[in-house]
Amino acid sequence: RIERLWPMFTVVAFGSGAGALMLSGGPVPALAPVTDPSLKLFAACVHALAVYTSTFAVTALSLRFLSGYSxxxxxxxxxxxxxxxxxxxxxxxxxxxxxxxxxxxxxxxxxxxxxxxxxxxxxxxxxxxxxxxxxxxxxxxxxxxxxxxxxxxxxx
Known part of the structure; x- marks a missing residue:
């Protein structure tokens, strides 16, 4: 079940999110487009990984820690x-x-x-x-x- 994998998803989400941030120009992203095609593909893959693992991390954390009645x-x-x-x-x-x-x-x-x-x-x-x-x-x-x-x- 997905809630057992929350540590992995969370670590990968933070790691790929930090990588995506650095590929975008650092803590204050640059608004200049990436022109190198191989770097553009790599940056797109890192951003996609960050988005997907963040989604899975939030879902898994919610199932693990917020599944009771409130x-x-x-x-x-x-x-x-x-x-x-x-x-x-x-x-x-x-x-x-x-x-x-x-x-x-x-x-x-x-x-x-x-x-x-x-x-x-x-x-x-x-x-x-x-x-x-x-x-x-x-x-x-x-x-x-x-x-x-x-x-x-x-x-x-």
Whole structure:
């Protein structure tokens, strides 16, 4: 199973990611195209390896460490489609609001991300979750029950 391979995928993902970063020009990548055909092929292969192993690493780590029930993850999973639907206009509005803010780029980015998530989740809770819209997005809500421990029954 894939979750047993998380250490290998993680190490290869970090290694190939670092290699891809260096092939792109270092920590601050250059925007100049690679002109040498053999280097271009090698760089493309390293980038592809980094992307695929990163995907497998995140999947394996999630299966290994996040496979149990979590009310928070369940809530975010239920809200995810609503967040997807409303995030684009909110991000655009946030960018316009932050345009002239006296903050560095990372402060503006963090403000937009946190603000959009807060508005999206608040609107989901107040306007969507317990309405017909929530039912249309998530289907019928079934009360969650903890799994009971199996009781051993002696064989006859």
């Amino acid at each position: 009310a928070t993850r369940r809530y975010l999973a239920d809200a995810s489609y609503w967040v997807y639907i409303v995030h684009l206009p909110l991000v655009m509005a946030g960018q316009v609001l932050m345009l002239d803010a006296p903050l560095p780029w990372w402060g503006k980015l963090a403000s937009v991300v946190v603000g959009v998530m807060a508005i999206s989740l608040l609107s989901y809770e107040l306007l969507v979750r317990h309405t017909f819209i929530g039912k249309a997005l998530n289907g019928r809500r079934v009360p969650w029950r903890r799994p009971t421990d199996a009781v051993a029954v002696p064989a006859e």
